[in-house]
Amino acid sequence: MTGQAVIEARDLNLVFHTNDGPVHALKDVNLTVEKGDFVSFIGPSGCGKTTFLRVMAALEQPTGGTITVNGMTPDEARRKRAYGYVFQAAGLYPWRTIAKNIKLPLEIMGYSKADQNARVEAVLKLVDLEGFGGKYPWQLSGGMQQRASIARALAFDADILLMDEPFGALDEIVRDHLNEQLLALWARTGKTIGFVTHSIPEAVYLSTKIVVMSPRPGRIADVIESPLPRERPLEIRDTPEFIEIAHRVREGLRAGHSYDE
Amino acid sequence: MKSVLAVLTVVAAIVAIWYAACAPMNIKGVLTELERGGAQVVPEGAPTRRDMSAIGLVVANSFAIPATWAQERPRLPAPHQVAVELWQTTVMKKITSKRSLIFHGWVTLSATLLGFAIGTGLGVVLAVGIVHSRVMDMSVMPWAIVSQTIPIIALAPMIIVVLYSIGVQGMLPKAIISAYLSFFPVVVGMVKGLRSPDHMQLDLLRTYNASASQGFWKLRLPSSMPYLFASLKIGIAASLVGAIVGELPTGAVSGLGARLLAGSYYGQTVQIWSALFAAGLLAAILVGILGVIERITLKRMGMA
Known part of the structure; x- marks a missing residue:
């Protein structure tokens, strides 16, 4: 693997000071994400996977160590609008149509009207929502809303996509479908994707790199480079390779975390 | 439709209570006027009635109840009196009038x-x-x-x-x-x-x-x-x-x-x-x- 490092974390630490004393959310995290990688962060709740993603997005400030995004500090990257962020909830504005929701970041970033319209059309096609631009969020299903929120994150030219359990609230069937679409989208756009999940099959199916994390303190337990090809039909989940990776992820999770605590 | 019925029921109850309240509220004034006009009221003499219970007076002079709803300056005007006044001072008056x-x-x-x-x-x-x-x-x-x-x-x-x-x-x-x-x-x-x-x-x-x-x-x-x-x-x-x-x-x-x-x-x-x-x-x-x-x-x- 020789590529350009997009995200590079060195000895990253983050301690939250709460009323119950300090919480070590991230401890000595080292990770390099290369351009075009699809990286999944998996682990039980409290392992710091979301916190790590938020640090990349400059939504949290690390208390120690260094992290660079596109060679800049996360905050510089944020100001340069280097990444699109997708939250667990779609968070579409109910008073805006789908097209107007996708235009939200474009309006904020000062794109021209014509450019806005062209981009909306393009990303709606990308997430398979052509013809839904004029609809309001409440007229769409949960899965479609989440796709619209992905389109919103893709609308501007960020080459990094950070996704925090984007399909966590959806049922398994919709989720399979969206996973397939996400892979296709990743193949077409060549973006670098950071993806937080707590589903092992989802992580293995999607990723080129799986980061297994464990809690108290939040740390990386294992980093698995997936040998699966980039082209992945859903049936790949029944192959021995897939099952072996899933097994290794499960082992990593078990080693890092005792459920008897 | 159901809510209209509910509202009307409440309004009817309020109006009923209002009419009922008019009688004791206005009875003393009404009896004084009636006595002055020569009617027989119980007991006689406004000073005697002053400290008596209004409800007791209503019971003793039930013939006077309709008059409590038609006084010119009642303590508590009856609903229809207010309604008539509202009608006369809105619809029946020119809006430039000082009484409109x-x-x-x-x-x-x-x-x-x-x-x-x-x-x-x-x-x-x-x-x-x-x-x-x-x-x-x-x-x-x-x-x-x-x-x-x-x-x-x-x-x-x-x-x-x-x-x-x-x-x-x-x-x-x-x-x-x-x-x-x-x-x-x-x-x-x-x-x-x-x-x-x-x-x-x-x-x-x-x-x-x-x-x-x-x-x-x-x-x-x-x-x-x-x-x-x-x-x-x-x-x-x-x-x-x-x-x-x-x-x-x-x-x-x-x-x-x-x-x-x-x-x-x-x-x-x-x-x-x-x-x-x-x-x-x-x-x-x-x-x-x-x-x-x-x-x-x-x-x-x-x-x-």
Whole structure:
């Protein structure tokens, strides 16, 4: 693997000071994400996977160590609008149509009207929502809303996509479908994707790199480079390779975390 | 249809209680008049009856009950008396007449609307300041709360006197008292509304590197609309109260407040009650209009 490092974390630490004393959310995290990688962060709740993603997005400030995004500090990257962020909830504005929701970041970033319209059309096609631009969020299903929120994150030219359990609230069937679409989208756009999940099959199916994390303190337990090809039909989940990776992820999770605590 | 029935039932009950209450309230006056006219009442002599129980007198003189609903200056006018007065002073009078309730209502309404506009504007501006500035949050909010603990009836004359001494009179002092009452619900509602977007929404804007003013216009203000309308409905009713109270201490000659005051000076209870009903009706119409605007707006915004 020789590529350009997009995200590079060195000895990253983050301690939250709460009323119950300090919480070590991230401890000595080292990770390099290369351009075009699809990286999944998996682990039980409290392992710091979301916190790590938020640090990349400059939504949290690390208390120690260094992290660079596109060679800049996360905050510089944020100001340069280097990444699109997708939250667990779609968070579409109910008073805006789908097209107007996708235009939200474009309006904020000062794109021209014509450019806005062209981009909306393009990303709606990308997430398979052509013809839904004029609809309001409440007229769409949960899965479609989440796709619209992905389109919103893709609308501007960020080459990094950070996704925090984007399909966590959806049922398994919709989720399979969206996973397939996400892979296709990743193949077409060549973006670098950071993806937080707590589903092992989802992580293995999607990723080129799986980061297994464990809690108290939040740390990386294992980093698995997936040998699966980039082209992945859903049936790949029944192959021995897939099952072996899933097994290794499960082992990593078990080693890092005792459920008897 | 069901709700109409429920409302009518409640109205019928109130009217029934009202008629029933008229009898003991007015019985002493009625008996005095009847006795003066030569009728036989029990017991005789107004001084004897003065300290007696009114209900006892009603029972002893049940023939006089219809007369308690038809006095010229009753202590408590009967519903139909108020209704007749309302009809005569609205529909039957030219609106330019000094006795027209529409005329007086308009005088009060114009001050109410001006005060409501000032109060709403002030309330929104203060709320924006409070949400965006910690200093304002700490300094303005306590004073806004304190301002509402002072009885307006004590403050109104002072506002009017002070403004009069600098040459401001007429509608504006009343409007200012209206604004004083109506800005508060708007401040409270808008502060809550502007703070209603959750962390995720604010984080999303942060990832776009949006400025505070973009966040305000694109997220906070639209999110606050349901809260704003709830506040406006309280605010407009408070405005009307403010305008009426503003008319009381000045000896104003026009306005619903002036009608109330004149009625109480001259013992014209029917006039007081009809002015009260006019004020109530006006408030109901104003709140109703805001309710309709609220429904249309929120529906269009997909928030209803």
